Amino acid sequence: MTQAKSNGSGFGRREIEKALVASIRKLDPTYLLRTNIIMLIVEVTAVITGAMAIDPAAFHGLTTQPVWIYVALTVILLLTVWFATLAESISEVQGEARVDSLRRLEQDVQARKVVDGNIVVVPSKSLLPGDVVRLRPPEIVPRDGVVLEGTAYLDESLMTGESAPVVKKVGDSLIGGTTVTSDALVMRIVAESGRSYLDDMIKLVEGAQRPRSPNEISLNLLLIGLTGIFVLVVGTFLVLADSLGYIVDLAILLSFLVALMPTTVGGLLPAIGIAGITRVGRANVVAKSGKAVEAAGDVDTLILDKTGTITQGQRSVKRFVPLEGFTEADVAQAAFVASALDRTPEGRSVVEVATSLGQSLPLTPRILGGKAIEFSAETRLSGVELLSSFGSNPTRRPPLPTVAPEIAQGPVWKQLVEFEGSQKPERILKGAVDAVLPTASQVNKAELLWKSQEISKQGGTPLAVAVGPRIIGLIDLRDQLKPGIKGRLAAVQSTGIRTVMVTGDTEITARVIAAEAGISDVIAQAKPADKLTRVKQEQGLAHVVGVEGDGTNDAPALAKADVGIAMNSGTAAAREAANMIDLDSDPSKVTKVVETGKELLMTRGAITTFSVTNDVSKYFAIFPAMLPASAAAQKLNILQLHSPVTAILATMIFNAAVIPALIPLAFRGVKFRPEIPERTFIRNMLVYGLGGAVLPFIAIKGIDIVLTWVIH
């Protein structure tokens, strides 16, 4: 049970009892008839051998062994069925435990609800449609709703992929989970709290109602077909061998049938499916259907949003670009000063980078006493205003701080010193080029525009930096790749999956970032409908498409895609449309989901192959025991098993024991490796195919030796 513990959800005494009770209940033949024909047949054989044990005389001519053999075979056959139902029950209990722990993870934020004109802070979960909530930066919109009062900028990058903040006015709809970045507003909640998808998952792990996924259906057909052929073979063998004068023991013949039937995979199939869903759940992703998890393994085209998935969605400084007459150090110094009072991520990044470049100019008294100009939707700039009222007598102002010797005292510092000696109001600004330009009088406009275009072309966002009337240079802001995303993309790409990046950025900017992340396919300047168009287009080429998203705009694409992963922070519409929901709202997790889907399919394939190749060695063990009078059959006894009795018992014990032995593999899954599928195939074929043919030889011989020692 170490495996069960490792998922963190715990598998204590209560869970064990629950699984045991459920597994016994699942022995009900009517349940098996509905869910597992193979195990039903094994159960029927157990009933027949049981009858042979009770009344051997009724099976005249079909018994050759003492009664205890039939008792032993009955027990082993019943154990085989029980191991299978136990595997299923454990996986269900695990899944349920997982759902409970997922509930705790449901996103919850604090909201400032307006009650009778007063503000009450409440958890977002308690909000009802119609409630009114006040919002200011950096609060998160608690639920989908509409703006009642005010205008504000919101960061919807995680929802829409658009990295620039968007303005929201009265009457506009707000997306739950988006962040207010400037100004303030009042909203009314319209959406219900959406948590029904957790109930979906509960249904999924409760085997009986679980709809089988397409692959599972096909595999079941194959296994039932194989079973049918073996039933046919064994049935006619009984008649024909009897006609030729051989005495065949019915219990041994039925053991032969069970040994040939794909009981291993038949027994573990339900557990593998549920475990796959649970494993996805372990990554805090709720799968709404088993089909979705399976489809995730089949995904060969991933459509990814740039912001939040590939990039962090926070822009940081790449470099400082000086205008003619200034140096990079000058721009860094000016930017540092302009950002000194800025608390936005961009501002912090400027301070950090300027400091690391050694250009953290000491702040003069007038700056320290200045007024912060905060970024707003209208002005699109921020910085410091040096107030005219500050220390009205310039001669009595505090002395200038000393500049560290390693910092160049260039034009910026000189300008600041000049400001200290004056009374005039001055501004040190950084902001959008077209916003800063009108404030400056000393600038080569053509050069500024050209250099800002260059930055755009390389995938950056240019910010102009001005000290008083002079523009010093530009800040090149870049959206940073998420740490590790390149490796994760490379891993899924190595298996032949194509990745497409969707962004609102220009083609040039998009290409730069895509190239950095190792993505060749880009949809730039994407409109909301483009994602859906692309999904349809790819599906038209028989591709299996995975999409993540969270905005209402994404809902059609999420619904159309084979695998649609919605962020829990996303809109209700998106969550409704998707077939998976990521509770952590980490869009880059999509690669993890794909890997889990592949592991689910690989596990199914590996255990199927193992189960079928097992037959080869079981044949050699049991067939000679079934026809002791045939010299030809004895030639197959290459294992030199002690006696027919030990051979049959050893084979059947192996056949039953292999089910619980493989439960850990069924739950854990065959490990995904980033490599070409051909290599995966060859390795798994050697391990589970060839291994499956060889392992039982050793195991059966071993059990035979032990049995011989016990019996005699």
Next chain:
Amino acid sequence: MLAWVADAELLALSLGLTLALAYYLGRYMVHLIRGTPRPFEGSIARIENFVFRLAGIDPKRSMNWKEYVVALILLDAVFAIFTFAVLGLQGWLPGDPRGFGPFSWDLNFNTTSSFITNTNLQHYAGDQSLTVTSELVLMLNQFVAPASAIAVGLAFLRPFIKKGAGLGNFYVDFVRSMFTILLPIAFVSAILLMAIGIPQTLNGTLTTGLIGGGSQTFVVGPVAGFDAIMELGQNGGGYYGSNLASPFANPNGLSELIFLVLMLVIPLAFIFAYGELVGRGRGRALMVAVLAPFLALLAYAVTTTSGPVGLETRFGGFGSVLFQFFSISSDTGATNAVLSGLSPRTGASLFTFMFVQAIPGGSGVGFMTLVIYAFLTLFMVGLMVGKTPEFLGMKISGWDVKLAVLTFVVHPLMILVPAAIAYSTGNVTAILGAHSGAAGFTQVFYEYTSASANNGSDYLGTLANTPFWNVSTGIVMLVGRYVPILLMMGIAGSFATKDRRDTPEPIKTDGWPFTVTLIGVTFVLTALAFLPFLILGIFG
């Protein structure tokens, strides 16, 4: 030492020649599959269009898989009813100087089923019970049955070209298989065989006979012509009761070589056609999957000496075994030796060919079975790479798996259940006596295996001319022929509507891992199902 060299030479020569001819035939088939212009398209099309107009066929009308199978069954039914009528009326019809009289209804049902299904299982001795008219009607079937099978094989390959390519028109495929594949090759081979010195009763009507229909050719050159189509069409029903062991039918090494080539050329041509359509690497993979087991079984068979009793001594032990291998592997069923003279290992190898039916199996149908094996193998092990298994970029659906599995259930069902019934109803004792033992079981088991595989070689022969055996093997032949065709064409119909992905295959169908796995899966499944019965019989 010298004998080994000669044996190897015979093997290399026959296989090499077959492969070379099959390559060109395969390329020609690609034209038929795609509908692209063939060599001499203008002249051939004129004749064909005349035939189409005469028969009221619209060659442009493409059929779906159900229409195609219905057309096949209707056409075969027409010939079957005709054959049944002729055999049933033998004695009243002209040309029965020896007074054979009509076939009994059960023997008639068996014989008609046998010839229309390309099986040619014979529960009668041809020269002892058939009039010339009846022989001619049966010969007609020897063209109809393989032409039907080739047509189906061509249609089966069409969905591989592209989505929505359709399955084509059965009547067009049938006419083209008949007039541009079977007749010309049979004609040329017949001429060659005549030149070698196979006895003829030439009377100058040879050239006029060709245009009107197949049968007329063979009126003038009955033995050479009969032999040629018997091998080429994987019929196997001999002109002489002793089949090709007769020095008249098979006088020397050269005639033997021609027969060897004729038997395997069409089945192997299908694999070449597949390679031309979907990539030569893929064709090679399937070719290896056919030739490697073929050679392995041959090596296994010659580890023990067959004969000398019952062998064709003129060609020696190896020549006999090789002939059996070509004949049974292609489901021809012609023989040049007495089967009981072969060693158990040789016998087991021959059984294996009939169990698998795809090494390379009969014209068209054998190839289709091979593809279904490939398909099922990919499904079984394909999940291991972490993707829904696909074949040539087409996803394998539950429907496809269901049909494929049913295809494979048919064969053991049609072999084992009738055999069990034969034993439990006393019909084995009735013809073989009370204690026929393992040898008797081998004969019974071979009878149904051969019938279900539409092979036609048998141990029982005229012994089995009883109502039970005639009816049971008749049903087995019909089911063994049409049910798999129906199911496999259903899969083709499903392929025809499938989207194809341009992404790399998860398991490459042109690589050695695939080929090795395909061979492995095929043999493991075959052994699991049938080995117990070989142990009861041929190894017993």
